Amino acid sequence: MDIFLGFLSLALFLVNVHGECMGKADIVIAVPGSYAVPYFDFSPFEEQLVELIRYFAIEPDQFNIGLVLYGAHTVTIATPQPFKTRVQMNTRVSLLAQRNIHFLKMGHKQNLAKAIREIRHILTKPPDGYDMHILRPGAKKIGIIFAFGPTPKKDIQNVITAATKAKREDGILMYALIANGSAEDFPLIGTDYCRLFSMADFKSGLADAIPDLANGICSSLAAYPMISPSNCFPGTYKKARRIAVTCQVENNMVQPDPNNCGYYYRCAYFDTSPIKFACPPDTLYDPISGICNMKTNVACYNDLVCPTDKPMLHSHPLDCSKFINCFNDFIPHVQSCPKGQVFDLVYQSCNMTTHGSCITPLNHIKPTPAAPDKKPAAANNQSPLALISTRNNEPAAANNQSPLALISTRNNEPAAANNQSPLNLFPARNKKPAAANNRSPLNLFPARNNKPAAANSRSPFANNNNRPAASNNQSPFTNDQFTQFV
Incomplete structure (x- = not known):
């Protein structure tokens, strides 16, 4: 039992x-x-x-x-x-x-x-x-x-x-x-x-x-579908629950929405009722920085996280032609190799071969094995990190400016921290049309004379021209526009 x-x-x-x-x-x-x-x-x-x-x-x-x-x-x-x-x-x-x-x-x-x-x-x-x-x-x-x-x-x-x-x-x-x-x-x-x-x-x-x-x-999708014109919706299914949000008295003034990274909650001292706010357009709440950040820099959007013990360049988990720059406060910055090249984790550079791992390599790139006596491009006295050359020979993201400063606000509060609650975005649903009950498929098509008053590529890659704040010194790996697999 x-x-x-x-x-x-x-x-x-x-x-x-x-x-x-x-x-x-x-x-x-x-x-x-x-x-x-x-x-x-x-x-x-x-x-x-x-x-x-x-x-x-x-x-x-x-x-x-x-x-x-x-x-x-x-x-x-x-x-x-x-x-x-x-x-x-x-x-x-x-x-x-x-x-x-x-x-x-x-x-x-x-x-x-x-x-x-x-x-x-x-x-x-x-x-x-x-x-x-x-x-x-x-x-x-x-x-x-x-x-x-x-x-x-x-x-x-x-x-x-x-x-x-x-x-x-x-x-x-x-x-x-x-x-x-x-x-x-x-x-x-x-x-x-x-x-x-x-x-x-x-x-x-x-x-x-x-x-x-x-x-x-x-x-x-049921094993034995029973849909028919007389019974279009034979099954009734339950929805997944929402994760509840509560306020804590200490160290929890602002917290992310556990159901949606586009929102965050603000809690006042000794107030158990959190207030929901929306981030500005094309930004998401970043719990690491505590502000609404560029979506491409937020782990919730791109699944990218820098290992805290390895300040280096890392392979992109989904695209061999990109790599992740983790030199600036372990915040992941996605950068692109020159066209036709892939990122080599061993040599920390972009070339025509790859020793890194990639879930689905690009079809149009045919890696060729490296010669046994081939040395890394940085096998001289120059550090391989200099492959991403910038002023003073520093890595592209290795300056003192944090990309979190891109969306700066007073007192380091989230950019959307105004008094307007995003809950007001949704209109009240207290008005329904006379035939608003769609349970019966017979009501799906209104009568001809009963019309409403108003009735008389691209690639699935989304382009984003924004680049990390720390990439002001242009890297040779960022010649083409930043793209993020959506």
Whole structure:
């Protein structure tokens, strides 16, 4: 009896932590983020996408999630990767919600067909430099496309063609959710009737659609799916729990959000109720420095940590053409080798051979073995650290300026430490449309005369021009722009 109770307790713990929905699936979610989507329709996405992800077990051999923001063009925020945690996925959802920084890249119109093609590309083509194993053979491919407003007539056929290829040629299970009206292409985007959701607007309808969307996805991955037009959501699944945050009286004035690196909590003395704050756009809370830092310098975003006992250059764990500079206060700075070269851990330099380790070497680089009598480039009296040459022969990051000073604030407080709580970002959900109950698939399509009032590439590598503050003396390894695998 005790053994049974022990197994039951363990099962309940795993459900609470990981989510009840299990399955090997790669999901790409595309969200419209251009000017064409009003703020009140876009604002619920951050909260509701985090709620959607809570249903899934985010594990290397379970659910992997990709995120795309689109307008006239697409911006890939994240690709499905087996080494992302739930906290990191929540963080990337918050980065997707910062659409203002991508307005120029997206454009002001919406191109639904291009968004569907980007879903196909991410689910069928490995990122640059990675082999096909990154796509996890045998994983179910799922695409979720959100759309706002009807498709212009001139673009309808392009949307139908893109969706048809995704479903038939690539075997992608397609879900479509639309607000503010639809066109004749909408029923043809989803794989079938049960994969279509229609609502008056995202502000009032998204919160009701997300549970059905999650339960439908989870039911489709069950050993014996029982989905039918009369029962689109046969299973009911539980969400992973959130990690609670409490205030401590001593030495805990500011603490990170354990659920999302884009936020932090401020605690006043003898106050047990923490106040939640958001970091400025494109920054994340760095518990090492205690401020909102550039996202590429935060371990929560890039999984990079400098060994505290080795102030040296280290191999990048995911890309052989990059390396990690750990000379400045053991803060990881990602730098790039010249094009066509890889980082050599033994010689502490970039060349055409590599003695370091890399999970998936770049396909276009063919390392050649070094000659037995070959000496390191720094085998003279010059230190190999001088390969990253700067003024006074110091390493690129070896100056007195910390990159943590990039986002400096008064009294070393987080950059977003104002009196405004990010909790106000989410509008109250006390108003629902007359047919806001999406439980019945029969209510998914509004009557023709009952339309809402408003109804009358790129590479999955995200470019970032920001460089560490300590790299003001340019290293020969940073000639090309900094790129970070998202």
